[in-house]
Amino acid sequence: MGLSLFEKLWQEHRVERQDDATDLIYIDRVFLHERTGSIALSSLQADGRDVFYPQQVFCCMDHIVDTYPERSDETTMPSGKDFIVATRSHTRAAGITLFDLDDPRQGIVHVVSPEQGIVQPGMTLVCPDSHTCTQGALGALAWGIGSSEAEHALATKTLRVKKPRTMRVHFDGSLALGVSAKDMILHLIATHGANGGSGYAVEFTGQAVSELDMEARMTLCNMAVEFSAFTGLIAPDEKTVAFLQGRPYAPVGEAWQQAADYWRQLVSDADSIYDCELRVDCTSLEPQVTWGTSPQHATGISGAVPAPGDVDTLERAGREKALAYMDLQVGEPIAGKMLDAAFIGSCTNSRISDLRLAASVLKGRKVAPGLRAICVPGSMLVKAQAEAEGLDKVFIEAGFEWRASGCSMCFFAGGEHFGFQQRVISTTNRNFESRQGPETRTHLASPVMVAASAVRGCITDPREFL
Amino acid sequence: MLMEEFVRHSGIAAPILRGNVDTDAIIPSREMKRVSKLGLGEGLFAGWRYLTQETRNPDPQFVLNQDAYRGASILLSGPNFGCGSSREHAVWALKEFGIRAIIAPGFGSIFANNCVRNGVLALEMGDAEIKRIADWVALDAQRNRVLIDLPAQVVEAADVSFPFSVDPGAKRMLVEGLDAIALTQTRWQQISAFHEQRKQLRPWLY
Numbered sequence: 001m002g003l004s005l006f007e008k009l010w011q012e013h014r015v016e017r018q019d020d021a022t023d024l025i026y027i028d029r030v031f032l033h034e035r036t037g038s039i040a041l042s043s044l045q046a047d048g049r050d051v052f053y054p055q056q057v058f059c060c061m062d063h064i065v066d067t068y069p070e071r072s073d074e075t076t077m078p079s080g081k082d083f084i085v086a087t088r089s090h091t092r093a094a095g096i097t098l099f100d101l102d103d104p105r106q107g108i109v110h111v112v113s114p115e116q117g118i119v120q121p122g123m124t125l126v127c128p129d130s131h132t133c134t135q136g137a138l139g140a141l142a143w144g145i146g147s148s149e150a151e152h153a154l155a156t157k158t159l160r161v162k163k164p165r166t167m168r169v170h171f172d173g174s175l176a177l178g179v180s181a182k183d184m185i186l187h188l189i190a191t192h193g194a195n196g197g198s199g200y201a202v203e204f205t206g207q208a209v210s211e212l213d214m215e216a217r218m219t220l221c222n223m224a225v226e227f228s229a230f231t232g233l234i235a236p237d238e239k240t241v242a243f244l245q246g247r248p249y250a251p252v253g254e255a256w257q258q259a260a261d262y263w264r265q266l267v268s269d270a271d272s273i274y275d276c277e278l279r280v281d282c283t284s285l286e287p288q289v290t291w292g293t294s295p296q297h298a299t300g301i302s303g304a305v306p307a308p309g310d311v312d313t314l315e316r317a318g319r320e321k322a323l324a325y326m327d328l329q330v331g332e333p334i335a336g337k338m339l340d341a342a343f344i345g346s347c348t349n350s351r352i353s354d355l356r357l358a359a360s361v362l363k364g365r366k367v368a369p370g371l372r373a374i375c376v377p378g379s380m381l382v383k384a385q386a387e388a389e390g391l392d393k394v395f396i397e398a399g400f401e402w403r404a405s406g407c408s409m410c411f412f413a414g415g416e417h418f419g420f421q422q423r424v425i426s427t428t429n430r431n432f433e434s435r436q437g438p439e440t441r442t443h444l445a446s447p448v449m450v451a452a453s454a455v456r457g458c459i460t461d462p463r464e465f466l
Numbered sequence: 467m468l469m470e471e472f473v474r475h476s477g478i479a480a481p482i483l484r485g486n487v488d489t490d491a492i493i494p495s496r497e498m499k500r501v502s503k504l505g506l507g508e509g510l511f512a513g514w515r516y517l518t519q520e521t522r523n524p525d526p527q528f529v530l531n532q533d534a535y536r537g538a539s540i541l542l543s544g545p546n547f548g549c550g551s552s553r554e555h556a557v558w559a560l561k562e563f564g565i566r567a568i569i570a571p572g573f574g575s576i577f578a579n580n581c582v583r584n585g586v587l588a589l590e591m592g593d594a595e596i597k598r599i600a601d602w603v604a605l606d607a608q609r610n611r612v613l614i615d616l617p618a619q620v621v622e623a624a625d626v627s628f629p630f631s632v633d634p635g636a637k638r639m640l641v642e643g644l645d646a647i648a649l650t651q652t653r654w655q656q657i658s659a660f661h662e663q664r665k666q667l668r669p670w671l672y
Contacts, residue, residue, distance in 0.1 A: 036553065053661075225576075
């Protein structure tokens with residue numbers, strides 16, 4: 001019997017077995033950010049423990065930094081400065097590479113790491129951030145952990161991990177115009193539930209996945225955690241190798257050849273067995289949007305708000321609460337719902353390809369009167385690239401605010417937010433209650449749908465603009 | 467740093483019987499004000515617990531504000547409890563409030579790991595059993611206490627013993643109150659050898 005990619009990566013990193021279920025797994029890279037990394041580092045220091053190999057630890061300032069053009073350590077989030085200052089002093093003391101506020105490479109951790117070539121195929125990489133699974137798009141075993149686990153990884157370069165089961169999701173066929181990786185993952189979660197991937201490491205495969213560019217693959221893997229998966233991953237191919245070549249942290253010369261040869265072997269064997277296999281037909285997939293307060297509350301753009309009674313009772317309680325919170329009526333078509341705001345950003349959809357797609361809809365158009373629209377590039381390098389292509393002008397002329405990089409209004413930390421009960425269409429990953437502001441009503445969608453909806457002022461099928 | 471042990475616990479069990487209770491709901495990001503694991507209990511379930519966020523006016527509808535469930539130390543909930551953000555603050559907040567165990571049909575995997583690292587039991591049980599326990603507790607929550615026996619892997623409630631399964635590694639960590647880092651550091655020789663070997667095998671990573 002052959003081995004799956006996950007199995008190969010697991011075996012490659014297993015130091016030793018701890019018991020029947022748990023292995024001690026070697027960790028190649030640790031990423032931190034100022035929100036949870038600051039606590040992990042200060043706790044480690046308080047316990048008198050050192051970072052074992054700081055050369056392989058990186059940190060981003062992204063979570064609670066302001067994204068106004070003129071920003072400093074002072075934040076609109078009360079006490080945000082404490083997190084920034086603590087992170088700076090702890091990373092300096094430990095010898096950890098920090099992408100600080102004034103660094104031209106600053107940005108969201110899961111955008112910065114691939115952009116710099118820090119994550120590479122075949123690695124294990126962890127970060128105290130649930131969206132670390134994003135980086136599985138490069139064929140790495142990357143997953144989110146808590147602060148205590150981060151301390152463990154920093155101090156010992158290992159983690160004690162219960163081995164997940166394996167799942168393979170085949171995305172068959174090609175995507176139609178206006179349909180994207182965001183729609184693939186929202187549809188998967190809506191079909192199989194927000195806990196559909198619970199306990200599994202999920203490999204995404206199939207024609208539609210092969211055809212995605214690297215950034216779209218990151219979008220797909222980003223929301224594996226919204227499927228409750230241990231992580232998502234995609235086997236590296238020539239696109240992966242080409243993406244990494246020339247990146248600042250990628251190997252060079254002879255080491256590059258050696259690495260690339262190894263990466264090309266990182267595929268699941270043809271006869272490998274998975275604990276679960278799912279198939280999704282992409283040919284008939286339409287753009288998706290969420291109506292409720294869980295990512296599983298998604299529907300195609302031609303759909304309507306479903307009745308809560310169609311499902312079992314515990315699930316029904318959640319759906320009824322979601323309908324009340326979102327102020328939606330059963331049977332109401334989702335397209336045409338009036339909006340207060342539109343947001344393009346986050347580790348899900350803030351890379352240059354996302355901005356190019358949104359700009360293709362916005363070019364020569366204006367956002368609807370009274371609608372607040374914000375674009376936050378995923379890194380300062382993405383921002384610079386967009387500006388070099390003139391995309392900033394497209395966004396600004398359309399009526400979007402053009403920001404510096406950070407996690408921004410993907411979540412409300414006490415600073416900037418969309419306002420009480422405001423209805424927002426957003427390229428982010430979580431539509432939880434009050435996630436983007438006090439009782440803010442979030443609809444998740446792809447960058448093109450957010451751009452099209454911003455122009456119309458209501459939830460809109462992006463294909464009308466393409 | 468040694469962790470609080472979890473062996474046997476008897477307490478009042480409060481129901482939040484729906485699925486996908488996410489960590490943003492357990493501790494909203496705006497409540498994570500300090501670079502600290504402490505001072506989070508007051509922010510637990512803040513969005514549901516208080517009618518007004520600034521003045522903290524309690525919502526009488528929310529279960530943890532009800533006299534019947536005063537002093538609750540166990541939560542009963544639906545599938546995928548603790549999904550979403552990795553914030554360990556969710557567990558720190560639950561613990562500071564006095565919650566020692568959550569009984570649900572399934573958990574967010576990062577949340578479940580965070581529980582183990584903090585001496586909190588994330589106990590998996592079928593939703594029919596959970597509903598049965600909740601119905602019995604609801605008759606008189608202050609008197610109908612739920613007993614969790616981790617070494618024996620049973621929950622005692624409603625004159626019934628409900629067996630449950632638990633990952634052996636997690637069980638050992640909880641029952642013995644082990645510090646995971648100290649435990650792993652006893653394997654230092656093996657880790658070091660692996661590290662040196664990996665430098666040879668995949669030199670471009672170093």
